Amino acid sequence: MNRPAAATPPPEPMPAGGAAISIKGVGKEYTTDAGPVRALTPTDLEIKPREFVVLLGPSGCGKTTLLRMLGGLITPTEGSITIGDRPLFAEGDSSPSQEALGSLGFVFxxxxxxxxxxxxxxxxxxxxxxxxxxxxxxxxxxxxxxxVGLSDFLEHYPRALSGGMQQRVAIARALIHRPSILLMDEPFGALDAMTRDQMNAMLQQLWMDTGKTVVLVTHSISEAVFLADRVVLLSQRPGRIQDIVDIDFERPRGLDISKDPRFGQIVQRLRSQLGEVS
Ligand SMILES: Nc1ncnc2c1ncn2[C@@H]1O[C@H](COP(=O)(O)OP(=O)(O)OP(=O)(O)O)[C@@H](O)[C@H]1O
Incomplete structure (x- = not known):
């Protein structure tokens, strides 16, 4: 694995003791030809500066919807989102504040x-x-x-890079304007298992080196437990927070942590909770 160097400057300061992201009563109902579709029930969540939060839940539970609202890409039906001390969406806003958007990087x-x-x-x-x-x-x-371990490829074109390397480029691109928060929507979902493991290790190191706040959406329970400080488990649609699980393994976590019996227990707990709702 390429071990990334601590190269990027520290993120923008956040208010002392304040949340990096504050979500208050945020919900989403889509309007469709067949009628309204409630994707997310009004939800509260506070995410601390430098925290690594993973959104986990069954397909269609509103993970992407929540992440896209955090990224200002879609408008909440109700509720407010604050980034640091800047409102991204105040209650009733139909578009995000450009100022708050500057603190956000997005990886698809x-x-x-x-x-x-x-x-x-x-x-x-x-x-x-x-x-x-x-x-x-x-x-x-x-x-x-x-x-992100790509120093030797600056002068190459994307076609010369594997899928995992291309995703490293996307992460670097998302960080280039020095956001304090990185939002990631199943960033490694299209990669094979071994590449995915390497990417998770790289991302953990990058997060430790740069001190970003990360919110990542995944379907993978083991990926969630490997990466997260907290796993936020959403229930089936319309999504609501079903559980929040603190993951307190020391950092950096090695890939062999999956062999730790406690890791297995947490995975099992999340699996049975997902089973209960799917
Ligand atoms: N633009 C849209 N218009 C109408 N309905 C939508 C739209 N986007 C999402 N939905 C619906 O909202 C619900 C939540 O979708 P969302 O993509 O947020 O879920 P998800 O948990 O990310 O799913 P997955 O894990 O499968 O990606 C789904 O039922 C979906 O069909």
């Missing part, structure tokens, strides 16, 4: 790189939009490429 299941752009230019794309000078874009892209 697909890397969606631009095939005609070199890796460093893919990583630096958000800075190009902000008209940052080329030398500075190149410097910051190289720094982040190092932190």
């Amino acid at each position: 299941q697909q890397a969606t790189l631009m095939p005609w752009r070199k890796i460093w230019k893919n990583i630096a794309l958000p800075l190009e939009v902000k008209r940052v000078k080329k030398q500075e874009r190149r410097r910051r892209a190289a720094e982040l490429a190092e932190s």
Whole structure:
């Protein structure tokens, strides 16, 4: 595994003792031709600065819906979301505050790189939009490429990279504007099991090195227990928080932690809870 270096600067300061993300009564009902679809019941959750929270739950329980609302990509039907001390959505807002959006980076299941752009230019794309000078874009892209173990690929094109490497590029791209919070929607869901394990180890190290707050959605119970400080278990649609499980294994966690009997017990507990609701 490529062990990333501690390259990125510390995240933006958060209010002392305050939450990184505060979710109050946030719910979502989609309007469809067949009528309203309630995806998420009004939900409260506080996420601490530098915390690693994993959203876990059965298919269709509203995990992606919640994450996309945190990312300002869709509007809550009710409730409010605050990022640090900045409202992202106040109650009744129909669009997110641009100021709060600056604290957020988003990683999707697909890397969606631009095939005609070199890796460093893919990583630096958000800075190009902000008209940052080329030398500075190149410097910051190289720094982040190092932190995700891709220093040797800056001048390559995406086609030369495996799926896991492309997802590393997507993570670097999401971090290039120095957000304090990283939102990840099944980022490794399309990868094979071995690559996924490596990516989880890389992500844990990156999180430890950079001090970001991470919210990650997954279907995988073992991935959730390996990565999380807290697993937030959502019930079947319409989603609601069914349980919150603290995971207190020491960091860094090695991949062999899955052999620890206590790891197995937590996985089993979550599995039976998921079984109860699916
Ligand atoms: N744009 C939309 N319009 C209408 N209904 C939607 C829309 N997006 C999601 N839904 C519905 O809302 C519910 C929650 O979807 P969501 O994608 O948030 O769940 P999920 O837990 O992320 O599912 P999965 O694990 O399968 O990705 C589902 O029933 C889904 O069909």
